[in-house]
Amino acid sequence: MLIPHDTRIALDVVVDLVNTAPESEQPGVGEPVDGLADTEALYAFAGRHRVSGVNELDEKDLRAVHDVRARFAEVFAAADAQVAASLVNTLVAAAGTTPQLSNHDGYDWHVHYFAPDASIADHLAADCGMALAFIIVAGETERLRRCEAPDCRHAFVDLSRNRSRRYCSSRTCGNRLHVAAYRARRREAAG
Ligand SMILES: [Zn+2]
Numbered sequence: 001m002l003i004p005h006d007t008r009i010a011l012d013v014v015v016d017l018v019n020t021a022p023e024s025e026q027p028g029v030g031e032p033v034d035g036l037a038d039t040e041a042l043y044a045f046a047g048r049h050r051v052s053g054v055n056e057l058d059e060k061d062l063r064a065v066h067d068v069r070a071r072f073a074e075v076f077a078a079a080d081a082q083v084a085a086s087l088v089n090t091l092v093a094a095a096g097t098t099p100q101l102s103n104h105d106g107y108d109w110h111v112h113y114f115a116p117d118a119s120i121a122d123h124l125a126a127d128c129g130m131a132l133a134f135i136i137v138a139g140e141t142e143r144l145r146r147c148e149a150p151d152c153r154h155a156f157v158d159l160s161r162n163r164s165r166r167y168c169s170s171r172t173c174g175n176r177l178h179v180a181a182y183r184a185r186r187r188e189a190a191g
């Protein structure tokens with residue numbers, strides 16, 4: 001599946017956003033923490049992902065972004081493309097979009113979907129919503145996944161060739177389970 005560069009970037013933003021939700025935090029590490037607990041964290045998020053057009057952010061923006069985050073989480077939990085499509089349609093319609101070609105900051109031509117004066121929540125809903133729309137149109141909704149490690153459940157987009165990725169990160173979750181399975185086999189063999 002060929003995914004345009006800007007779609008890939010927008011998908012990274014969706015995944016990072018969904019994974020800031022407190023329910024995505026690993027239990028056993030203490031109380032679930034909201035990765036976007038205050039406007040300070042929202043500024044940091046916008047900076048990390050270079051969300052353009054961000055000026056003053058307030059509590060209203062924070063609440064609106066939390067809401068968009070919850071909608072994106074529903075898309076990852078959607079049972080099929082029908083459900084996912086309906087969620088994305090609602091989200092993008094509410095955000096209002098004004099597709100604009102842009103080649104700002106030395107990037108190649110790409111389409112911005114957010115309206116020029118969009119709030120950060122509408123900006124994310126429009127651009128990330130359209131990136132998810134691209135995945136659904138490509139018939140690849142099943143690539144929107146949750147990590148199979150029982151104590152993780154982080155969202156991720158499986159961009160592997162054969163859609164075989166099961167963990168948010170093979171380095172951490174994949175490896176951790178691998179080692180656990182190996183130890184269990186050893187214990188059995190030693191019986
Ligand atoms: Zn851009």
Ligand SMILES: [Zn+2]
Binds near residue numbers: 153168
């Ligand atoms: Zn994981």
